[in-house]
Amino acid sequence: MAPHATGTATPPHVPANNDVSKITVLTSSRAVVNERLTPATIVISTITGKITSVSESVLPSSDFPQGTPYTDYSPAVLLPGLVDAHVHLNEPGRTEWEGFWTGTKAAAFGGVTTVIDMPLNAIPPTTTVAGMKEKLAAAQGKCWVDVGFYGGIVPGNVSELKPLIHEGVRGFKGFLIDSGVEEFPAVSSQDIAKVFEELAEEPTTVMFHAEMIPPVTKSVGDDVQWSQPPLVPTGPLDTYQTFLDSRPSSFETYAILEILSLAHLAPKLPLHIVHLSAIEAIPMLRDARAKGVNVTAETCFHYLSLAAESIQTGDTRHKCCPPIRSQANQDGLWDEMYEEDSVIKTIVSDHSPCTPDLKLLPSHVPGNLEAKGKTASCGAQNGEGKGDFFSAWGGISSVGLGLSILWTEASRRELDPETTLVDLVRWCCVNTALQVGLEGSKGALKVGMDGDVAVFDPEAEFEVEPSKMLFRNKCSPYQGKVLKGVAKATWLRGRLVHERDGGFGAEAVPGGQLLLEPRKKVNAKVKA
Numbered sequence: 001m002a003p004h005a006t007g008t009a010t011p012p013h014v015p016a017n018n019d020v021s022k023i024t025v026l027t028s029s030r031a032v033v034n035e036r037l038t039p040a041t042i043v044i045s046t047i048t049g050k051i052t053s054v055s056e057s058v059l060p061s062s063d064f065p066q067g068t069p070y071t072d073y074s075p076a077v078l079l080p081g082l083v084d085a086h087v088h089l090n091e092p093g094r095t096e097w098e099g100f101w102t103g104t105k106a107a108a109f110g111g112v113t114t115v116i117d118m119p120l121n122a123i124p125p126t127t128t129v130a131g132m133k134e135k136l137a138a139a140q141g142k143c144w145v146d147v148g149f150y151g152g153i154v155p156g157n158v159s160e161l162k163p164l165i166h167e168g169v170r171g172f173k174g175f176l177i178d179s180g181v182e183e184f185p186a187v188s189s190q191d192i193a194k195v196f197e198e199l200a201e202e203p204t205t206v207m208f209h210a211e212m213i214p215p216v217t218k219s220v221g222d223d224v225q226w227s228q229p230p231l232v233p234t235g236p237l238d239t240y241q242t243f244l245d246s247r248p249s250s251f252e253t254y255a256i257l258e259i260l261s262l263a264h265l266a267p268k269l270p271l272h273i274v275h276l277s278a279i280e281a282i283p284m285l286r287d288a289r290a291k292g293v294n295v296t297a298e299t300c301f302h303y304l305s306l307a308a309e310s311i312q313t314g315d316t317r318h319k320c321c322p323p324i325r326s327q328a329n330q331d332g333l334w335d336e337m338y339e340e341d342s343v344i345k346t347i348v349s350d351h352s353p354c355t356p357d358l359k360l361l362p363s364h365v366p367g368n369l370e371a372k373g374k375t376a377s378c379g380a381q382n383g384e385g386k387g388d389f390f391s392a393w394g395g396i397s398s399v400g401l402g403l404s405i406l407w408t409e410a411s412r413r414e415l416d417p418e419t420t421l422v423d424l425v426r427w428c429c430v431n432t433a434l435q436v437g438l439e440g441s442k443g444a445l446k447v448g449m450d451g452d453v454a455v456f457d458p459e460a461e462f463e464v465e466p467s468k469m470l471f472r473n474k475c476s477p478y479q480g481k482v483l484k485g486v487a488k489a490t491w492l493r494g495r496l497v498h499e500r501d502g503g504f505g506a507e508a509v510p511g512g513q514l515l516l517e518p519r520k521k522v523n524a525k526v527k528a
């Protein structure tokens with residue numbers, strides 16, 4: 001349904017007749033404000049980009065000075081722009097995998113107004129101040145939404161961590177298992193202990209890719225008696241179950257126990273488990289929180305919408321680590337989301353693309369290069385290794401699709417739409433902003449916050465095909481799926497960035513900012 005818009009048809013940031021309005025007004029019969037669905041009128045200063053007033057009613061355009069840009073989006077829903085706190089943009093160094101221009105365009109397309117870039121897969125990684133500066137230089141002028149950055153924790157870089165905080169990193173991430181790229185090695189427990197001591201009083205969050213190969217000796221104590229030894233492939237390499245069996249939930253639970261065993265070294269430091277997949281880890285996180293450990297977890301759109309049972313032979317677009325698990329596991333994650341003080345506070349994309357050749361896709365899977373008459377440049381020649389879940393790059397592309405993925409899944413589960421809209425905002429806006437120290441400017445339609453708005457049409461549907469995947473490589477397990485819910489417009493700091501019907505606009509230029517103001521205080525515990 002088209003909004004009946006008044007005022008200028010050009011984006012409000014484009015001056016019309018040299019008459020630059022100082023405000024822009026967005027209104028709708030439905031908006032998520034103050035944790036509930038309500039009619040609302042949002043006034044945004046075009047000078048500061050901040051929200052200057054929020055009224056819980058649809059104010060008529062006649063309430064504003066003549067010529068004020070005014071858009072009534074009724075009955076679409078005004079949501080805060082999403083904050084995707086886990087995205088790999090890979091630039092510089094692996095820009096053929098993704099880049100600031102394409103990754104942030106894909107974000108804007110889906111109502112995401114802030115992405116936080118992970119410290120690995122670009123070269124250099126963001127593990128030093130020098131590496132961070134190279135990344136910032138690469139990002140200049142290329143961001144369609146606001147972008148923040150994480151720093152990386154690798155063996156031997158403890159002395160870089162405090163300087164990286166001063167450079168404005170939103171948190172840190174380390175791996176307890178091979179990361180997949182040689183320039184970002186895993187840390188040991190000794191390394192983690194040093195990091196915790198270094199950052200114990202710092203205003204930051206330390207996050208972990210929590211997978212670890214459980215020890216195979218019997219000398220590791222009672223805690224891991226239930227852990228199974230790492231499993232070697234026991235079936236065809238192009239069968240998803242073979243891959244899943246090789247990365248059991250004990251990889252996650254063991255890693256989390258290891259992290260929790262060190263948490264006492266930095267009791268005030270917020271800890272965070274990225275991309276939690278295994279429901280078996282939930283009780284131990286719950287226990288830890290009950291004992292006062294400041295630990296939270298995120299899960300991903302794919303763990304909440306895809307299931308191992310449906311993954312076809314050779315369809316490596318589904319490969320990620322930790323893996324997509326069973327339908328029962330997916331159901332368990334959803335159940336946990338609704339628990340009081342859930343350990344899972346946030347939902348993110350973990351958008352982690354690569355070039356299609358590295359996915360080793362068989363010719364019948366969309367996204368395969370040879371299917372388009374091109375030759376794969378590495379790994380997939382002569383049919384060798386095609387569809388091999390073990391050799392394929394692990395990572396799922398979905399930045400900008402998350403809102404629709406979640407809404408589609410919530411509809412399938414027949415969840416209450418009104419409650420779900422409020423929940424979505426908590427998981428993907430409020431809590432993700434809080435996780436990265438941006439709660440003062442992002443994640444809510446509130447006076448003083450940035451005028452970042454996702455205009456969401458819950459009834460519309462679209463098929464995910466290449467023109468709807470604005471990330472660089474059109475290779476995603478969501479391709480071909482029909483998703484419910486469309487981000488019909490995206491506003492960043494009071495500027496119209498993207499319209500589903502009108503695109504980015506011929507005159508539009510990237511207006512995203514780099515979020516480099518250092519975090520000031522240790523987070524309050526993320527609210528449930």
Ligand SMILES: [Zn+2]
Pocket residue numbers: 086088118350351352
């Ligand atoms: Zn990731």
